[in-house]
Amino acid sequence: MKRLFILPFALLAACRDATPAAEAAPAGNSGEIVIPADSPKLAAFTVDTAGSTHDRVLASLSAQVVLDEDHTVRVTSPVSGRITALLARPGDRVAAGAPLARIASGDFSQATSDVAKADAAVTQTTAALTRAEDLFAHRVVAQKDVEQARNDAAQAKAEAARAHQRAELLGGGAEVRGEYVLRAPVAGTVVDRAANPGAEVRPDGAVTLFTVSSLDRLWLVASVPQRDLPSLSRGATLWFRSDAAPGTRFEATVTWISDQLDGVTRTAQVRAVIANDHQALRAGVIGDARLVAHDKEAHATVPSTALVTSGRETVVFVEKARGRFERRVVQVVTDDGVTASLAAGPAGVKPGERIVTKGSLLLAAEAGHQP
Numbered sequence: 001m002k003r004l005f006i007l008p009f010a011l012l013a014a015c016r017d018a019t020p021a022a023e024a025a026p027a028g029n030s031g032e033i034v035i036p037a038d039s040p041k042l043a044a045f046t047v048d049t050a051g052s053t054h055d056r057v058l059a060s061l062s063a064q065v066v067l068d069e070d071h072t073v074r075v076t077s078p079v080s081g082r083i084t085a086l087l088a089r090p091g092d093r094v095a096a097g098a099p100l101a102r103i104a105s106g107d108f109s110q111a112t113s114d115v116a117k118a119d120a121a122v123t124q125t126t127a128a129l130t131r132a133e134d135l136f137a138h139r140v141v142a143q144k145d146v147e148q149a150r151n152d153a154a155q156a157k158a159e160a161a162r163a164h165q166r167a168e169l170l171g172g173g174a175e176v177r178g179e180y181v182l183r184a185p186v187a188g189t190v191v192d193r194a195a196n197p198g199a200e201v202r203p204d205g206a207v208t209l210f211t212v213s214s215l216d217r218l219w220l221v222a223s224v225p226q227r228d229l230p231s232l233s234r235g236a237t238l239w240f241r242s243d244a245a246p247g248t249r250f251e252a253t254v255t256w257i258s259d260q261l262d263g264v265t266r267t268a269q270v271r272a273v274i275a276n277d278h279q280a281l282r283a284g285v286i287g288d289a290r291l292v293a294h295d296k297e298a299h300a301t302v303p304s305t306a307l308v309t310s311g312r313e314t315v316v317f318v319e320k321a322r323g324r325f326e327r328r329v330v331q332v333v334t335d336d337g338v339t340a341s342l343a344a345g346p347a348g349v350k351p352g353e354r355i356v357t358k359g360s361l362l363l364a365a366e367a368g369h370q371p
Contacts, residue, residue, distance in 0.1 A: 031327045032320070033366045039323070046358035047319050051301040052351035053341055056293045057334035058231045063222035063240060063289035065274070065281050072213035073185050077201035081105030081180065088210065090193050094184045100210050101182040101195055107203075111167045118160035125153040188214040191283070218281055220252045220274045222289050223267035232257060232291060238272050242287025245280045247338070252289070290334070299333055299341045300349040306357045307332065307340055308364050316342075317363045319354040327367055 035041050085102040088094055132149035135141040184190075192211035195201075201209065220240055224232060238252040252272035261268050272289075274281070306316050307330075314332055317325045331343040342349050349355065356363060 033317075033325045033327070033363055035323045035325075035366070037323045041362070042323060044359045044362055045356055047354050048303065048306075048357045050349050050351050050353050050355050051339075052298045053301050054295050054298055055237075056295050056299065056341065057239075057290045058293050059224070059228040059291040061222040061224060061228075061238075061270075061289045061291065063220050063238070063287060065240075065242075065283055065285040065287075066219045066221055067191065067211075067213045067283045068217045068219050068273070071186070071188065071217060072211065073188075074208040075100065075182065075185065075210040075212060076203070076205060076208060077103060077180075077182060078203050079103060079105040079107040079180050080202050081107065081200070083195055083197055083199050083201060084179065086193070086195060086197060088184070088190050088193070090190050092190045094187065094190060094212065096184060096187045098184045099181050100184055100190075103180045103182060103201060105180045107180075111163070114163040115160075115167050118156070118163040121156040122153070122160045125149070125156040129153045182209065184210070184212050186212060186214070188212045191215070213283075215279055215283075216276055218274050218276050218283065220272040220289060222270050222272075223262070223265065224257075224270050224291075226261060226266050226268070228291065229257075229268055231293065232270065237292045237294075239290045239292055240274060240287055242281070242285050244282070244285045244287070248280060250274050250276075250281065297344050298351060299344055300351045300353070301339050301341050302349065302355045303357045304335055304337055304340050306355050306360055307335070308360045310364060315364070316349060317356040317360055318349065319356060325356060325363055327363075 081103040082105075083101055084104050087099040087101055094100070129146075129149040129152070132141060132146045136143065136146045189212065190210055191213050193209070194207055195209040201207075220238060222238070232254065234254055234257065236254040238254065240250040240252055241248070252274035254270060254272045256271040258269040302316060308315050308317075313329050315327055315329050318328055320326050328349060330348050333341040333343050335341075
């Protein structure tokens with residue numbers, strides 16, 4: 001039978017009192033430690049109930065948060081001109097159609113002028129057609145004159161439709177001063193602005209004036225080694241943690257897996273959608289993403305502080321009764337530094353058992369094990 005060590009001050013107290021009682025003594029089972037109920041040592045221990053989970057971590061990946069390109073628009077100018085005023089700043093939340101900038105544009109003046117001319121031509125040719133049809137009815141003009149008037153009216157209507165469509169593409173019915181208003185095509189946050197007052201812009205320019213994105217959803221991008229790809233599929237869950245949001249675990253759902261491996265790193269890029277309702281994450285944040293599987297059998301979960309390393313073993317201490325603790329060897333499935341998940345088994349820990357979460361090292365010393 002393996003004997004447990006007793007703290008030196010306990011032996012000294014026993015000698016002074018000349019009594020057979022000791023502060024801590026084996027309970028007949030080599031895996032148990034007994035501390036008297038009136039011992040002040042019990043105040044050093046904190047006990048909590050083991051939780052339960054069906055989730056198991058398969059792999060740990062380095063990941064980065066990026067903008068959700070499905071809800072991001074990079075705004076350029078559809079007209080040539082000069083920026084006269086900026087109406088939105090980086091960080092502003094804007095609605096769809098909200099003004100971003102004003103641009104003095106000859107293109108826009110020409111578009112509004114074309115609309116006015118086309119509408120006037122429609123009015124003129126429609127009146128001419130009516131007059132020609134009336135004269136033809138009284139045999140004053142020939143049939144070919146009526147057909148010519150109908151052709152002129154049809155062409156005028158087609159030109160008016162083209163002019164109106166061009167004006168609508170440029171924002172529709174705007175100021176006659178020729179000042180074009182650049183507007184946000186979607187609702188979101190202005191995450192970047194490269195526009196400057198007085199800058200010249202062109203529709204074929206490569207510079208993005210504004211970047212507007214909905215930050216309620218972001219993408220999580222990670223590179224997965226080829227050995228972990230068999231465990232990965234669309235719809236899989238990733239747990240993401242970052243020191244940019246301490247103590248918070250975000251869940252992301254895998255939506256895309258690259259069909260090609262990187263030739264150097266032998267990894268495949270994976271993209272997942274992550275909810276960001278409270279704006280706790282920002283694009284560019286890096287952290288740790290863990291690929292999670294859902295098991296039918298539940299695993300016990302304990303605070304990471306409950307774990308004690310003893311040689312090659314990891315142990316926890318289970319409270320059987322007040323002052324009575326049992327040492328258990330466990331297998332850690334996952335440990336994120338806050339909560340550890342333990343493998344199920346007859347010798348492990350079951351959900352609902354009382355676990356020592358503070359003072360485990362003292363119990364390890366009582367049991368004669370050096371952590």
